[in-house]
Amino acid sequence: MNIKKTLSIAVASTLASVSYAETLRVASWLPPTNPMNEIVIPAWGKAISEATDGRIDVEIVYGLGHPKTMWNLVEDGIVDVSYSYHGYVPGRFELPQVVEQPGLGANAEAASYALWNTYDKYFADSGEFDGLKLLALFTHGHGQIHSNFPVNSLDDLKDKKIRIGGGVQSILAEELQVTTVGAPAPKVYEMMQQGVIDGAFLPTGEQKILRLSEVTKYLTVFPDGMYMGSFSMFMSPYVFEDLSQKDQEAINRISGLSLSTLAGAAWDKADVTGVESAEENGVQVTILADGDDLVKQLNTKLADVADVWVKAADAKGYQGEEALQYLRDTAQQYTEQHGG
Structure with missing residues (x-):
């Protein structure tokens, strides 16, 4: 057989067997x-x-x-x-x-x-x-308060410039009477560093992921967070x-x-390392418990926030209250079975 023909057949066979x-x-x-x-x-x-x-x-x-x-x-x-x-x-x-x-x-x-x-x-x-x-x-994870001021009462939040990401945070911000600044999460470091905002609502993981521990003085952690x-x-x-x-x-x-x-x-997992990063970098971390006054204040203030979503779902023709309760029951069942 011709050598060129033999090589051509061999190459063609090899290419045919290669999967990309x-x-x-x-x-x-x-x-x-x-x-x-x-x-x-x-x-x-x-x-x-x-x-x-x-x-x-x-x-x-x-x-x-x-x-x-x-x-x-x-x-x-x-x-x-x-x-x-x-x-x-x-x-x-x-x-x-x-x-x-x-x-x-x-x-x-x-x-x-x-x-x-x-x-x-x-x-x-x-x-x-x-x-x-x-x-x-x-x-x-749970949305918490990253700030350059201490939060001892919800009154401390009034009129502060707080970055929010939209969704339910917009309703929370209105209830808490803060001045909202909309921006994607990756912009928060720069905004905190330049003093454009006084704080942000974000999960604790961002203390490490976005390096907020370098530009944040206080981290206030509620046991069940403020929102998801x-x-x-x-x-x-x-x-x-x-x-x-x-x-x-x-x-x-x-x-x-x-x-x-x-x-x-x-x-x-990121939230756990975020708190560790905050503590290692000198951020004053306040871990609240269910019975603390600030937690009670927040729970009272946000008691009716979910009604806004329920009404919106109802208006679209869905059973908002039933769906919300199903979500909560399902999450609770998962927690009981898997921990967390």
């Missing part, structure tokens, strides 16, 4: 130190790669814009997957904010488990995620539909409830 992995590009707007980028997306990507025998890889890409544009980036086909915070786009994703309401009494892992189940049971037909494939619904924050992770349905049936099934199996719970647990 498809890479899912995941847009991230939070820093690499955030648990989404350190833990959640890498773990999800590893599980997908293993489940698809290496046919699909996952790559995190940064710097593609404001978090409120992440849904558009996926819808427009610029990236394949992303995640974001619902409060950054008022009016579009109201129903997942059921988990943000004060009084849940559960950590982010239990709350995320409950959120996915509640949304699936009550709101799956809402159309909020039309044009997207929903991969996960989850929450960060709802997120979704989503994928282009067109990219998903182009995959083989076997690979689609793998992604579905690894996402959903499993991914939601993983994300919540990662945020919980």
